[in-house]
Amino acid sequence: MNSQFRRIAHLDMDAFYASVELLRYPELRGLAVVIGATHDAQPVLQVDGSRQFARLRDYVGRGVITTSTYEARALGVFSAMGMMKAAQLAPDAIMLPVDFDAYRHYSRLFKAAVAGVAPLIENRGIDEIYIDLTDLPGATLMLAQRIKQAVRDATGLSCSIGVTPNKLLSKICSDLEKPDGLTILDMADIPARIWPLPVRKINGIGPKATAKLATLGVTTIADLAQTEPAVLQSNFGRSYAAWLQRVAHGIDESPVITHAEPKSISRETTFERDLHARHDRTKLSEVFTALCTQLAEDLQRKGYLSRTIGLKLRYDDFRIVTRDLTLPTPTADPGVIRRAAGECLRRVPLDRKLRLLGVRAGGLSSSSAPQIDHEPPQAELPLTV
DNA sequence: TCTGGGGTCCTAGGACCC
């Protein structure tokens, strides 16, 4: 595959959850609005037909902001920020509870609309996709505009699109002119458009790598492109260093993956207050069993069996530990999952209070597929070694 | 008034096998 000739789009819905909520509550347009995992922030219908919305300043709890409108972002309120902290910055911001069913509905709508124009789509979560435009007829600009219009017609929502020869660059570009953006560039544009950006813009360079690069004096992608390979190798290891060098030059051959099976399914919950293993044993046990039951239902509904059950917990000091156990036979049975996770729990120190408990199902196989039996016993073969 | 929930991928050591 000649990367020069690929046309890969990255499409990102603009402030997706918040924008879906604005379709439902148009009177909130232009206001600072945040969406978060709050149970009692449901708007209340007044006798005069208007709605009373909860304000961020009234929030008490451990939730984080999931999405905010651009007006809220202007006040410094961003995704993943604690709601209590956000309330200090924007006490008057309107607060709405998350409604994943609604977001999934609009997600299906926008993806179907895109598929009507360009069918080769890779899902990257609920609000973004990659699209391979390479083999479609028509100019790139026209295709991208048609996709944006199709999304708007189907959902009433805007999106931002980047189109470049690969996923790495398109992901960066879809963010350059948000909201309602459209950025098209090719490899020749890299020095002018990509190199001035901070390294953090690269998908795969997170907070840790960014901090470490900063200690080496590397803050922009241009800095990274100019860094000696040996310096990267001694700081990041061979594999990651080689990847850093490639991405700094805009090189990425990864294909658009149109279908992928899940590798794991999990359920976890953060307690309203930290729980003690012995003192709060009853409460803990209740939550634990409920998580296992939900996980079993998820597996059954999606048609999977799991062979490796995992436990995750977070202590009050935020340290995370995990344990897992591989079973002789795959299962989707809540009791079996509960016992396996219970075995895992016994291998974990419980001297601190717990903040979070989670259960994970890995080693997935399809429950409709015939189970792979163990090999029938065979006559002893002579050793070959 | 700290910091959700659901995922993926990578690394690394030990067990175990041939």
Add this chain to the structure above:
DNA sequence: TCTGGGGTCCTAGGACCC
């Protein structure tokens, strides 16, 4: 008698993403 050399599976932790 000085410890080869692959391969796979299991487990634990961590970085990163939406």
